């Protein structure tokens with residue numbers, strides 16, 4: 001592979017900077033450690049495939065049988081990940097480690113960054129080991145783009161009661177725990193190109209990288225045919241070494257920690273975390289603004305991405321100071337609204353650190369940083385389980401699984417036998433439900449809650465210029481609290497199905513629905529939709545006519561696309577399911593998402609409401625954390641003066657807009673963190 005990559009670099013078969021594919025691939029982790037680990041994992045996968053070939057093994061024998069053989073004591077042993085050793089200090093610490101290791105005291109790598117996703121169902125790789133899923137009859141599955149255009153429409157269908165914050169917060173917390181990784185060529189900064197520059201498929205096998213799985217665009221595509229595009233760039237996610245370092249089927253790498261621990265704010269390793277800190281009074285670096293405007297995220301001086309708007313869109317001379325932003329996850333610049341959300345959490349960290357320093361003048365930088373971090377993570381976990389998740393999976397499901405936060409006292413939910421790691425099925429399909437809720441135009445709304453402008457998403461992917469304009473941050477925040485989300489359904493805005501990461505002047509970008517479908521197939525993890533219905537205790541469809549019971553209007557389209565009802569891709573069927581009453585999604589996605597959030601709660605030794613753990617809060621502290629709401633975070637960290645208390649819900653008679661000073665948006669007191677009340681540490 002190294003040889004081939006040199007060849008690709010010499011022949012300039014790399015993704016062109018500024019193209020849609022470049023933007024897509026640039027958003028992901030490039031750390032050398034991840035790259036080295038995944039190259040090692042690929043060596044193990046190729047070894048498994050080679051052994052299977054030489055010994056004529058069946059796919060099952062190769063995937064399961066060979067997993068009984070370990071790489072330890074072979075020449076590949078150096079590709080095995082080191083199992084973290086947790087010293088006494090770590091075991092006694094009330095603070096989680098940045099890379100998520102040592103959370104579980106026996107399985108010290110559970111939830112650690114750069115470890116594999118776990119699986120709810122055994123994978124369905126075509127060769128049992130690594131090749132993408134194929135149809136039941138061993139033929140090719142229909143093109144992911146064909147499936148996308150056949151099932152997905154762009155129709156405006158906003159929700160009646162949920163704000164755009166439901167979508168935006170979802171994307172933010174996803175990036176806490178769940179990014180995929182890509183290879184970069186020969187450890188350079190170049191990304192893998194799987195299509196020709198003119199949009200046709202590459203034909204010379206010497207120039208097709210083994211990680212390529214380009215999406216074929218049909219000749220008569222209703223949109224891309226206008227631009228002569230027959231190929232959409234798609235690079236497979238990087239594998240991770242199997243936890244026990246055995247041979248067997250491929251696993252994919254989670255680049256961040258798996259926990260809900262704000263690793264998107266703080267980073268998932270010591271180096272990134274240090275780059276983000278000031279090392280003065282517990283603070284995080286910011287981009288200070290003039291004339292008393294509040295701080296923005298710090299600049300990323302290490303990126304080749306250009307975050308200024310194109311001239312025709314901006315219509316003003318580009319201010320020199322526009323730089324892409326930097327955060328703990330590499331993707332804060334994906335959209336202005338995502339950057340704005342990051343900004344609220346960054347400012348809250350610094351607000352907490354300053355308040356704690358005032359209360360405890362003797363505390364040094366490290367303690368201020370760690371305690372602020374611990375409070376911010378607790379606030380985010382509380383908001384997620386108290387305000388956001390009940391909307392997404394529904395209160396009834398929360399109740400059934402015991403996921404609703406307690407009103408008082410401590411929980412004793414921690415289960416050391418439960419692996420908190422992110423499920424491949426959650427990452428590659430179910431939690432992508434939020435893509436259906438994205439609005440194509442994002443409102444900028446003024447302090448009097450009057451909409452001033454809308455920005456068209458295609459012009460603002462990775463463009464941060466609007467965020468720098470004084471006053472705009474508030475307009476984005478109020479826009480998110482007043483504009484409704486789109487409903488969860490098979491309607492997606494064309495801003496993400498035809499124009500994702502569009503390069504200025506090109507007229508087309510990528511299709512996120514196609515990427516999601518192809519991602520499910522390449523991860524092999526995602527057998528057909530029916531397998532998940534069975535897993536979730538739902539009736540699987542015996543034939544296409546059966547589908548009508550749970551996918552009422554779209555069932556016929558599936559019959560035209562797929563040969564067998566067992567071939568249907570999980571993502572596309574999931575977004576077509578009828579919604580569960582009281583929830584945002586259908587029953588199969590709900591089942592996977594609920595299971596994941598159960599793991600993230602019960603499998604996390606530092607979960608905020610646990611008793612008798614090294615990281616437990618005192619009861620007084622916990623009672624203050626419970627007053628947190630997302631509306632309070634927005635009020636405290638911006639110049640927004642009014643909000644509805646339940647900010648994920650639209651304004652209504654029972655959720656009226658009130659002043660940020662109102663007791664309806666309670667404040668969190670930090671007094672219980674004053675030295676005399678704090679446990680020594």
Ligand code: HEM
Nearest residue numbers: 167170171174178179180335427431432434435438515519
């Ligand atoms: C404007 C909003 C959004 C954009 C532009 C966006 C874009 C993307 C892109 C480009 C990917 C990688 C696709 C691939 O190559 O496989 C992705 C992955 C993903 N997205 Fe989104 N997304 C948005 C909102 C959301 C929301 C609201 C959610 C959930 C509530 C979400 C959940 C996910 C998940 C779970 C993944 C896979 C894991 C990961 O790579 O982070 N996204 N998204």
